[in-house]
Amino acid sequence: MSFTGFHKKDFDVFKVDGLDERMEAIKSNVRPKLEQLGEIMAPTLSALTGDEISPHVAQHARRTVNPPNDTWVAFADNKRGYKKHPHFQIGLWQTHLFIWFAVINEADNKAKIARNFKKHLGQIKKEIPEFYVWSKDHTEPDAVPQTKADLKAMIERLKDVKKAEILCGRNLERGKAVVENGDKLIHEIENTFKTVLPLYQWAKQAK
Helix, strand or coil: CCCCCCCHHHHHHHHCCCHHHHHHHHHHHHHHHHHHHHHHHHHHHCCCCCCCCEEEEEECCCCCCCCCEEEEEEEECCCCCCCCCCEEEEEECCCEEEEEEEEEECCCCCCHHHHHHHHHHHHHHHHHHCCCEECCCCCCCCCCCCCCCCCHHHHHHHCCCCCCEEEEEEEEEEECCCCCCCCHHHHHHHHHHHHHHHHHHHHCCCC
């Protein structure tokens, strides 16, 4: 079955009130597409990285009161989980689709990763296009373009602050043709992952 992209009803699941009701909407509308993306993109990422990449679709199992405001599929070189590892993500907020490379707060070796990023700061600015966006908190939808991101400060924070994070990639607004056309979206995701691949490699090389 070909991938169909993401449409209004997929983004509108985050308007549904109540934890159980929203989770049911996510399971019915969005999760099957994330699972399909996991199957499509894991082999591509394995080929790109040289690692055996496994997909992990968010389950939101720890939530007992507040419904999730976003959902995603993550990709890591670990079959059991992704949060402790440099990884890739594809997911939705109500307003947009995101495609990320991510080092989040649970990650091991954050200080060492930060030091390697600092070492390669000039190459990061050269390799990552200016229109790509950066975030220091995966639980918030906001991100800033590289032209406005203080990368040195973000990297220092990753090194020094226990809960610090760093994410880089693309945000694509809902309703755009590239989001609603499955073939175009797959192509965009592949290009984004190829672009942020050096970040993954430098994170993996951190010693």
